[in-house]
Amino acid sequence: MATAAPEIKPDFSGPRKHFCFTDEHEALRESIETFARKELAPHTEEWERDGFPDSVFTRMGELGFLGIHFPEQYGGQGGDYLMSIVRGEAMAQSANGGLNMGIAVHTDMATPPILKFGSEYLKLTYLVPAIKGEKISCLGISEPGAGSDVAGIRTRAVRDGDHYVINGAKTFITNGARAHFIVLVTKTDPDAGYDGFSLFVVDTNTPGFHVSKKLEKLGMHSSDTAELTFDDVRVPAENLLGEEGKGFYHIMWELQGERLIGAAGCVAGAQRVFDQTLEYARQRNAFGRPIGRFQAIRHKFAEMATKIETARQMVHTTAWRVEQGDYPVREISMAKLYASRIACEVCDEAVQIHGGYGYMKEYHVERAWRDMRLNRIGAGTDEIMLEVIGRSYGL
Numbered sequence: 001m002a003t004a005a006p007e008i009k010p011d012f013s014g015p016r017k018h019f020c021f022t023d024e025h026e027a028l029r030e031s032i033e034t035f036a037r038k039e040l041a042p043h044t045e046e047w048e049r050d051g052f053p054d055s056v057f058t059r060m061g062e063l064g065f066l067g068i069h070f071p072e073q074y075g076g077q078g079g080d081y082l083m084s085i086v087r088g089e090a091m092a093q094s095a096n097g098g099l100n101m102g103i104a105v106h107t108d109m110a111t112p113p114i115l116k117f118g119s120e121y122l123k124l125t126y127l128v129p130a131i132k133g134e135k136i137s138c139l140g141i142s143e144p145g146a147g148s149d150v151a152g153i154r155t156r157a158v159r160d161g162d163h164y165v166i167n168g169a170k171t172f173i174t175n176g177a178r179a180h181f182i183v184l185v186t187k188t189d190p191d192a193g194y195d196g197f198s199l200f201v202v203d204t205n206t207p208g209f210h211v212s213k214k215l216e217k218l219g220m221h222s223s224d225t226a227e228l229t230f231d232d233v234r235v236p237a238e239n240l241l242g243e244e245g246k247g248f249y250h251i252m253w254e255l256q257g258e259r260l261i262g263a264a265g266c267v268a269g270a271q272r273v274f275d276q277t278l279e280y281a282r283q284r285n286a287f288g289r290p291i292g293r294f295q296a297i298r299h300k301f302a303e304m305a306t307k308i309e310t311a312r313q314m315v316h317t318t319a320w321r322v323e324q325g326d327y328p329v330r331e332i333s334m335a336k337l338y339a340s341r342i343a344c345e346v347c348d349e350a351v352q353i354h355g356g357y358g359y360m361k362e363y364h365v366e367r368a369w370r371d372m373r374l375n376r377i378g379a380g381t382d383e384i385m386l387e388v389i390g391r392s393y394g395l
Contacts, residue, residue, distance in 0.1 A: 018313075020320035025086050028079075032065060032090035040094035047222040048367070052099045054136060054178060057106065061133025066107055070115060074123055075131040081323045084108055085315070088261045092268035095364065097371030098222035100265060105174045106130065108261040110137035110183045113199065113254050117242035126181055126201055138175035139258075140184040140202075140228065141251060143168070148384045150185070150251065155230065157186035157198060164188075164200065164240070166233040169212070172378075176226030177211050179204055184230075185251050188244055197247035201239045208233035219370030256329060258379045259336040260319060266343035266375050267312045273368045274304055277350040280363075291353070300349050307342040315339060330392040337385035340375035347372045 015026075039059070043052070060066050068083040070076025077083070084107065091100045114127045129135040146152035155168025166186060170176070182202050189196035202209065213227040242250045278301060281292030291297050314335040321328045347369040351358035358365050376382050 018316045020082055020316055020323070021086070025082055028068070028083060029086045029090045032087055033093045035063065035065070036091055036093035040096060040099065044094070044096045044222075044364075047096060047099060049221075051224055052096070052102065052222045056099065056103070057133035057136055059133070060103065061131065066103075066133055067131035068107075070111075070127070070131055074115070074128050082319055084261065085264050085319045088264040089268035092265065092272045095272070096222050097269065097368070097374075098220035100269075101220055101374075102175050102223040104261050104265065105139060106137050109254065109258045110139040110175075112257055113183055113241060113250060114201065116253070117199070117250050118201070119238065121238055122201055122241065135180040136175055136178055138173050138179035138182050139254075140170040140173055140176075140182045142170060142172045144171050144227075147172070148381050150248070151194065153185055153187055153197065155184070155186045156190070157188050157200060157235070159188075159237070160234075162237050163234045164237060166200070166202070166208075166230045166235055168230050170228045170230075171226075172215070173226050173228055174223055176228050177214050177224040182228070183241065185247055188247075192245060194248045195245045197251070198244045199241035199247040199250055200235050201241055202230075202233065202235050206233050206235065218373065219367065220374055255379065256322075256327070256332050259385075260315065260322065260332050262375055262379045263311070263315045263332075263335040263339035264319070266339040266372070267308060267315055269368065269372060270304075270308050270311070270339075270343040270346040273347055273350045273365060274301075274308060277301075277353050277365065280357075281353060297353060300353060304346045304349055308346065311335070311339040311342050330389055333380075333385045333388040333392075336379065337382055337389070340372075341382070343372050344369075344376060 040056070057066070064077050065087060067074070067076030068079045068087055069081055072078040088104060088108065091103060094100060111127055111130050114122055118127065126135065126137070130137050141150060143153055143155060145154065155166065155170065157164040157166045166184070168186070170184070181204060184200045184202050186198055186200060187196055188198040208231040210229045210231070211226050212229045215225045215227065217225060278292070281297055281301070282290050284291050292301070314331070318328055318331045318335050321331065347365065350365045351369050354363055354365055357363045360366065
């Protein structure tokens with residue numbers, strides 16, 4: 001007699017693997033998630049009130065988490081770009097959007113340009129201590145009159161012998177109040193159009209640099225966000241990052257990494273809120289049964305899960321292309337646009353499913369809702385992403 005074929009059933013609780021991640025990636029994910037749950041998440045309420053301490057950078061530097069994808073010669077671990085995506089996703093277990101943003105600015109926004117465009121002097125002076133967590137970085141792009149319109153930047157750097165003299169202002173700067181140095185976008189030739197921008201690494205203890213205002217925000221309360229002013233700040237010419245006049249192109253490259261790591265954080269954050277809300281729906285009873293058993297609620301979870309998985313696949317596949325040496329600006333913009341939108345939708349549905357409790361601080365979904373909203377603005381608004389995508393088709 002023929003042997004009956006084994007019954008094949010889906011394992012919905014099994015691990016969700018993606019072709020771009022190896023066992024090494026997954027081991028790193030487990031390590032960072034464990035760290036985030038044990039050492040960061042327990043302080044969420046305290047840091048939401050008082051801001052997270054600088055010691056988080058030091059601790060992550062000790063563990064090797066700040067230099068995952070930087071070369072070993074500068075104190076990094078020599079991992080690939082996908083390691084950075086893993087870190088961005090795993091940090092969601094801290095349950096602290098502001099902290100995650102502050103770390104991501106340091107690891108994936110301000111320091112990568114130093115590695116790619118900086119001289120050996122800049123790498124040794126700034127990148128090495130940044131990887132150790134001894135120096136904290138920030139990125140200065142947005143200005144009071146120039147946010148998404150990077151071409152409208154007015155902060156000026158004028159050559160004076162072996163120095164540049166910088167005057168201007170920046171705003172919405174994450175880590176701005178605590179940073180030891182800033183990767184700063186300036187205009188060195190106001191008549192040269194896109195060829196008139198230059199980047200500098202500026203020590204924040206330089207005379208003339210001021211934190212003019214600490215900003216209060218809707219969400220991301222645990223991170224510091226500041227307005228910065230530069231009054232005749234003298235910066236050594238050796239602190240020029242890359243070539244003079246090429247700063248616009250350098251910062252456009254930087255923005256791609258900023259947008260993709262932001263998209264990864266959105267997916268991971270949405271997944272964490274989804275999981276928390278699913279557990280609530282299994283336990284919360286109404287009309288004699290768990291609310292998750294009602295079709296209206298069950299369908300909400302189906303919609304959310306589909307959107308999260310779609311965004312996850314977009315982010316992972318695009319990150320894989322970056323690791324292969326591609327420069328997929330269109331797909332990065334798509335991933336950032338879609339992931340940030342669906343993350344906001346998931347957080348909004350989570351509040352709705354929680355009902356009145358969703359509006360209360362003790363259930364934390366209200367904070368996730370507030371924190372997540374920034375992602376549709378920072379690193380390029382929805383409207384800018386749509387422009388990038390549309391123009392990529394020659395329109």
